[in-house]
Amino acid sequence: MSTPRTVLVIGGGAAGNTATVLLRRAGIDVDLIEAKDDWNATAGSGITLQGNALRVLRELGVWDRVEKSGYAFGAVGITAPDGTVLHVAEDQRTGGDDLPATVGMQRPRLQRILSDAVRASGANIRLGVRATSLDQPADDAGVTVRFTDGTEGRYDLVIAADGLGSATRAAIGITDRPEPTGMAIWRVAVPRPAGVTRTDLAYGGPAYIAGYCPTGEDTLYAYVVEANRDRASVPAGSYADEMRALAQRYGGHWPEIAAHITDPAKVNYTWFERMLVEGSWHRGRVVLVGDAAHCCPPTLAQGAALSMEDAWVLSQLLAATDTWDDALLQAYHERRVARVRPVVDASVQIGRWQLDADRDADVPGLMGRTMALLKELP
Template sequence: MLIGQNIAVLGAGVAGLATARALAMRGAQVTVYEKSPEITEVGAGLQITPNGVVVLRALGFDPAAHAMRSSGVRLIDGYMGAQILHLDFAKYKPDSDFLLFHRADLIDMLHEGARESGVRIALSHAVEDIHGDADGVTLNFAGGGEARHDIVIGADGLHSKLRPMLNGPAKPFFTGQTAWRATVPALGGEDAAAMVHIAAGRHVVSYPLRGGTLINIVAVEEREDWVEEGWHHTGDPTEMMTHFSNFCPGVKALLSRVESVSRWGLFRHPVATLWHSERTALVGDAAHPTLPFLAQGANMALEDAWVLSDCIANLPLDQALPAYQARRRARVVKVIEAANANARNYHLKGASRFIGHAGLRLAGRVAGKRMVDKFAWLYDHDVTAQ
C-alpha cells in the first residue's frame, strides 16, 4: 500500500532518516525536510542495544561495521571506585549485539542508506505551518514556499511542529538534573563497556567509541538553577570538574582531560496522547521523549520507524496509524518508566544508598545471569518479527 505514496518526513535525525529508509524500501516516494543547512551531529556517543540492532539489520545495514561491540555495563561506586554490579553481556548474552556508536557515524550510515533508497533530502527547510485535509497535507516553510504530500511524519524531536497541532501545547518540567557531555581521546586499553560511576546526587557514564580511540562522557548532577532545554549549551570544563571533585581518582583523571564540554538540562515530557491524525504521525522524541538513563532514545526511534512503515505498508491508512500507536505506546511508556527509575537509583543517598548497593553486590555475585535477564523484555524484543 506504500507504492507510489508521496510522504514527507520532518527532521533528519535518527528517527527521521530511519523512518525515511523504512518507507522508501517499501515503495514510498519520500522527502526529508531538515531545517539545518547540513546534516551534522555533535561528537557524542549512543548505545544501540539488540532491539535497535535488529531494526538496523532489517533496514539493510551492517551496524557492527560502524560501531564497537559493548561487553556490558559496570555499576561502580563513584567515591571508592569499587565495582557494585557487572551486567556481563559478553558472558550471558554472547549472541546479542550491544553496540557503542558515535552519533555522527550512525547518522552518516542512515543518511547514506536513505539516499540509496531514493529518499530526497531538502536542507534549510524549516516548517512553519502544517495544514491537513481529506486528500493530503500541505507544508508551509519559513521564508516562503510550500509542499503537498499524502502523509507527513513528524520526526522533529522535542520541539516538534506537529506534536502540539495534534495534542495542544505541553509544558515539560525540569527534573532537577543537568548533564555534561564530552569526548576525549582514549589512552588505550579501556574496557569496552559502559562504566557508570554512581554517587549521591551524581553519576558519570563513560564508554569507548570508534575502535577505542575516543571515550564518551556524560556526567549528570542534581541542581535546581537551570531553565533551558537543549543539548548544545557550551559548558566550562573547570566548572564541571568542581562539581565532581569528590569522585574517585579514575573519574577525576578522565574529566581532567576534557577540553570542551556541552551541557543541558534534563526535562521530563509526557508521552503524547495522540500520535497521529488522519494523514500525519509522530515518531521518536516527538511522540515520547525519554531521559537518557536507559540508553533507549535512539532505540525507541528505530523501533517506531519500523513499526510505522510496517503498519502503513500492510493496512489502509485509516487503520494503519491507529495500529501504529496501539503497537508502540505501552512499550515506550514502560521504557520511560524504567529510565526514570534509573535516574532515582543512580543517585541514592544515605542509608538507601548503602542498602541498595549492598543488595546489588549480593545479586551480582549469586545471580549474575538473572540480573542480565531482568532486561530481556527490553533487549530481546524484535519489532521486525511481529
C-alpha cells in the same frame, strides 16, 4: 502497494532517517526536510546502542558500517566513586544472540551512516527547510504543507520526527510537553584510556552518576549526572571547568579522562526530561514518531532505540496496506505505547530513587526486567 503514496518526513534524526529509508524500500515516495543545513553532522558526543537498536540498524542495511565504526562490548561494570570495581554484569542481548549486547559509537558517525542511507534510498532531501503550516481539509485525506523556502506540497501522510521540541506536535494541537525530572547531564568526547573496554558506572560521590562508554579504538564519551541547575547560572564558557571539577573527584580511569576535559565547546549540558504523549500520536494524517512522541532520561540508554523502533513499526504498517486511515495510525500508537511506557517509567524511576536517596531501590532488578521486555520484537 497499488496506489502511489507520498510521505513527508519532518526531521532528519534517527527516527526520521529510519522511516525514510524503510518507506523508500517499500516503493513509497518520500520527501525529507531537516531544519539544520548541516543535517546534524556534528551534533552530540557519543551514543550507547543496545541490541534492539542494532536490530533496526541491521534492518536498514547499515549494520556492517555501524559495527566497523563503533565499539562492541557485552558487560557493564559498577564501581565505587574511587574506581573500585564492585560488580560486573553481562548485558542482555536485546537484539538477539547474533548481535552484540551493546555498541558505543560517536554520535556524528551514526548520523553520517544514516544520512548516507537516506541519500542512497532516492528520497528527496531538503536541508535548511522547515514546515510553516499544515492544512488538512475535512473532505481530503491529504495534508498540504507550506515551507520556509516559499514552496508547498501535498502529501498522503506527514511523519513528525522533529524531536523533543517538535513544532509539528504543537501545530496539530497536541499539548503534551517535556517536563524536567530534576537531573542534568554533562557529556564530552575524549580519547579512550587503553583499559576501558566496557561501560562503567559509579553511583554516588560528588554526583549522582559518573559513567563512560567506549566509542571506538581511540575514543570514548564520558558523562556525569547531577541535580539540574538554572542554565543561566552555567555560562557555556565554563562548561569544561564545571565538568572537569566533578570528573576529577572520581578514581579509576577518571583522572585520565578528566585531564582531557579542556574545551568548553566540546562539553554538552542538558537536563533530563520526561514526556509521553497520552492518547493518539496522530491528528488526521500527521503522526508523531521518536522524541516528538516520547522522551525519557538516558538512564537505560534507550532513547534512540525506541525512536528507531517507532519508525520501523510505522513503516511496516504503512507498507502492508493501501488503507492509511485512523484505524491504522491508532494501531501503531497502541503497539508502541505498550512498549514505550514501561521504558519511560523505569528510566524516570531510576533517577527518582537517586534524588530521594532511596536505600531500598532495586536499580539492577528494574533494569533487568525492563531490558528483558525489549528482547521481544517491537
